[in-house]
Amino acid sequence: MTEIRFSGFGGQGIIRCGLITGKALALYDNKHATMNQSFGPEARGSACSSQLVVSDDRVLYPYITQPEILVAMSQEAYDKYEPELREDGILIIDKDLVKPRPPRGKIKLFAIPATRFAEELGNRIIANLVMLGFFTAVTKIVTPDSMKKALPGLVPDRFLELNLKAFDRGYEYGLQVLAEKEKGQTKGKASAKKSKAKK
Amino acid sequence: MKAEDRLEERNPIEDLLRMDRIPHIWCPGCGIGTVVTSFAEALKKTDLDLDKVAVVSGIGCTGRVAGYIKLDSFHTTHGRAVAFATGLKLANPELKVVVFSGDGDLAGIGGNHLIHAARRNMDLVVICVNNFNYAMTGGQVAATTPLEANASTAPYGNFEFPFNLPFLMEAAGATYVARWTALHLRRVTMSIMEALQRKGFSFIEVITPCVTLYARRNRLGDGLNLLRYYYDNSEIQHGADTRQLDISFQGKIIVGKFVDKDKPTFLDAMNQHFTRVLGDDYQLYGRINHDRD
Amino acid sequence: MKKVKADPKGVLTGVHYLDGDYAIAEGALAAGCRFFAGYPITPSTETAERFAARIPKVGGVFIQMEDELGSIAALIGAAWGGKKAMTVTSGPGFSLMQENIGLACMMETPLVIANVQRGGPSTGLPTLAGQQDIMQARWGSHGDYEVIALAPDSPQECFDLTIEAFNLAETYRVPTFIMTDECVGHMHEKVVIPPAEEIEVVERKWYTGPKDKYLPYKLDKDGIPFMVKAGDGYRFHTTGLTHDERGYPVINAECQDWCVRHLCDKIRKNADKIIILEEDETDTAEVIVLSYGITSRVATRAVQKARDEGIKVGTLRLITVWPFAEKRIRELAPKVAAFVVPEINYGQIVFEVERCAAGQAKVIHVPHCGGWVHNPEDIYKAIKEAVK
Incomplete structure (x- = not known):
């Protein structure tokens, strides 16, 4: 079982990240994937997150408890959710938006200027997809083909190519x-090895 | 009276009444029966297929109308007749749906549904019998009780400002608004006919004496006197500004047809809108009914 | 009861990734629901949104009413206009609907209401889960009546049980509730929607006899009266008043007795046919965890842990919450030491379990006042306590 949290601020497409990944895993990678989102009263701004529980068997407890993977696309989300990440977990950040503290335990840090890349591609709104591509590569939890197959219906048709x-x-x-x-x-x-040999 | 004499006294509208439920519960001198007669006559004068006319009532004295009319008829809950009728009409658009209820039911407890159905121009005919009080429960003050009038829960007279129903209905979006007193038999019949033959939200207020309660508490004489009084004190002003139609205690009552205009009904607007926006993807609704073959 | 294949127009055959709310809308469309009246309320609104988006392309009506009083009234009207009708709501809206749920029962109107439960009372926790309306579903309207209520534990079941709810509503001419909760309503999972020809839907029990012989409340052999719709020329009457076979008001104790007994007995006497339960290892169990909805999934984690330690734990999941599975619980009570009853409320279904266990087995409640699902550890502790 793997627990994943996508986080950022409202409007970044954070819920969409959970949906795409969940759909890819559940429909095309033959996994059980339960996606839940944290609801706040505000539709935009503030910390926003979606959570995904992935398993070979049916997911019984629908929420994450201690995620192995945290994707943080804002400082506020990082500050809020980093402490719950497992000591051997994977932390993925947008490096222009998050200034991480020195890593804790054996946490592996992966950083990408996702929003900057998206801007270079013409629209910062697709930063979440840049992030998802990055996430797919570094975590290997889901296959890139499945992720791409999951996109239609979850992104507007006319922006599918982008x-x-x-x-x-x-x-x-x-x-x-x-x-x-x-x-x-x-x-x-x-x-x-070398240093060991020296000793 | 012998049975054969009674036969001769056949009620002229009895084919539209559930005669097995007569005698009705209304008090002698009550005006509701008169409005029912006007409604039945209006129905007969139109060429509507009466199998396709449904009556919905709420609760109260007028709420009992649904129980006496021999059409598909629904006696629903207090205040919800208009909402019920909305569902009925939308589910089966070939129906002509008439809401027949009282002022307390429609404009008091059911006021929200009333204004919203008017706003949507829901294709309904609403006949509102206004007797200025809650009669079924014993003459309590209503949203229509004139200032100063006495009611069992306003024993020192009413100090709350009442609704001017035609104004409320016009403001909410009703496309046909008329007011009469129960003694304007032919006028009421004519208005109901007009409403039945048009599309859109039609509201007809009929001022009706409540002999047993409102009249007695306010010492206004017997039913016939009061009926006559309302009639004599009314003044026909078609097209009158609905803002000027407040009713004061035993004051003048402006009657007439105030609003009669065209606007797409909810269903017409829905079909037009979706056809425009969705094109061939839209499943036109309400022209054919596939539900029973 | 006439079963037919689903109308393919409403069936979105395929494998989808949907939340429970959306799955309810798809279930309704597959079941042949063509009328939806609703009022926005978190966490149920997504069902209304989905229906509003889908129905113009399927053929039917969505209307957002002015309030929940209007929604349920419009539903009853629509059902009598010949449509299969549904609404969706949450606690506060469900409270507002109670009076006309009684009218629907009294008029024997088939309709479906989904309640995506949130924490209460009052405005409570709009965005967080609860199972606190489960007794309200049974007793919320005044007077004696019976209803049917189903409790899905996943988006897939939201789809499946919505179809079942329509089928039950039509079979027994009774309001049928889908009592889900915020967690399942907002949870996305895989939902498989089969081809239309694999979905069986129950048609309304239409009357086809001579027009002048029609009596709206004359009971058929199976105890359920035939129905007609407005506009078919029967010129029938129906009322919320106590009524006789003709649908005419009769205000006395005798008619009331006939009327109330019928409204209750048509469900009580068919309880065995209506009730769906899911059992696991109940026959060998020392202790049975009895739960419904999302709580049963969470409880399974606790059950697995206890089983790993050699404790004989069975599970009984109420897929049908109302009518209550009293017969089965009575059968099991003498054979087990205890029932453990977790639910996301401060004590509701547990009282029913206590009633049916009748002192023959311990009943241990694991309450949760709402806002989240149980910590499986709490259920595990209750299991341990049960076998102590």
Whole structure:
């Protein structure tokens, strides 16, 4: 079972992130995926989040308790939800919008300028899709094909192409970051070995 | 009276009445029966298929009308007749739906439904028998009781400003508004006929004596006197400004047809709108009824 | 009872990712509902929104009424106009509907009301879950009557049970409730909508005999009167007053006795046919966790933990909450040590369980006053206490 929280401020398409991922997993990746959203009285602004429980068996408890994955697209959301993230979890942020504290425990941090990329593609409204592409690449919890299949019906038809482009942008960046991390890790491991050998 | 004599005294509208429920519960001198007669005559004079006319009443003396009319008839809950009629009409648009109820039911407890049905120009005929008080429960003050008039819950006289119903209805969007007294038999019949033959929200207020309660508490004489009094004190002013139609205690009553205008009904507006916006995707509603074959 | 295949126009066949509220709207459309009157109220509004978006392309009417009093009144009118009709609401709106729920019962009007429950009383918790209207569903209107209420625990069941609700409403000519809650209403999961030809819907029990012989409340062999709709030429009368077979008011004790007994007995005597339960390991259980709606899913987690420790726990899920599964609970009571009853309220269904257990088994309530689902740990502790 995996618990995921998408968070940001209202209007960023945070609920949509949960919906797309949930649909991709439940309909095309053969998982059980239960999506819930936190409702506040305000429709826009303020911290907003959607939560997804993913499992091979039926989801019994419908809410997340201690997420393995946190996506934060605003400082307020990061401040609010970071403390509940598992010590071995994955933290994904929009690096232009969130200034993270030094990482806690074994939390793996992945950062992307999602909103900036979206602006470069022509519309900041698709920052959530950039983020989803990135999320898909770095978490590997869902296949990119399923994510793309999930889009029709959840994004406006006339913006489907643009959303796909945004997804790809984020996904490619994710692969790149992963590759760099791996490189860094092997380098790190190698130097660790070296230092051990020295001892 | 022998049975055969009674036969000769057949009620001229008895084919439209549930004779197995007569005698009715209304007091001698009550004006509701007169309005029922006008309604029945109006029905006969139109060429409406009477199988397609339904009557909905709420609660109260006038609320009992649905129980006596031999058409599809619904005696519903207090205040909800207009909302019930809205559902009935929309579910089966080929019906002509008439709401027949009292002032307390329609404008007091049911006031919200009344104004909203008028706003939507729901295709309904609303006949509002106004006897200035809650009669079924014993003559309590109503939203229509004139200032100073006495009622069992206003034992020192009424100090609340009453509704001017034609003004309320016009403001809310009714496309046909008339007021008569019960003794204007032919005029009431004519107004109901007009309303039955047109589309849209029609509101007909009929001022009617409540002999047993309102008249007695206010020492206004017997039913016939009061009926005559209302008639004599009324003044026909077709097209009068509805803002000027307040009724004062035993004052002049302006009657007539005040509003008669065209506007798309709820269903027409719905069909037009969706056809325009959705084109061929829209399933035109209400022309054919597939529900029973 | 005449069953037919669903009208494909309303059936959105396929695999979807829907929340419970949307699934209710799809279930209604699949069941043949073509009239919806409603008033916005959190957390049920999405059902109305979905219906409003879908119905113009299916053929039917959506109307947003001025209040819930109007919604339920319009529903009854629409049902008598020949349509299958529904509304959706939450606690405060459900309260406003109570008077005319009585009228629907009295007039024997088939209709469906979904109550997406939130925490109460009063305005309470508009955006958070509760199961606090479950007794109101049974007793909310004045007088003696019976209704049917179903409690889905997932969006899929919201779809399935909405169809079932329409079928029951038509079969027994009674208002039927879908008693879900904010959690299920706003929860997105996979919902499979089968092809129309695989969906069975119950048609209204239309009268087809001679016009002059029609009596609106003459009971058929199965105890349910035939129905006609306005405009078919029967010139019938119906009323909220105590009435006889003709639908005419009769204000005395004898007619009241006939009327009330009929309204209640048509459900009570058919309870076995109406009630749907889901049981797991009840026959070998020392303790049975009895629950309904979302709470049963949460409870299963506690049950699994207890079973892992070797405790013999069974589960009994009330898919049909009303009429109440009293026969089954009476059967089980002598065989178990206890019933554990978690529910998102401060004590409602537990009293029914106590009544049926009649002292033969302990009944342990696990209350939750609303705003969230139970912590499974609390249910687990109650199971442990039950076998102590």
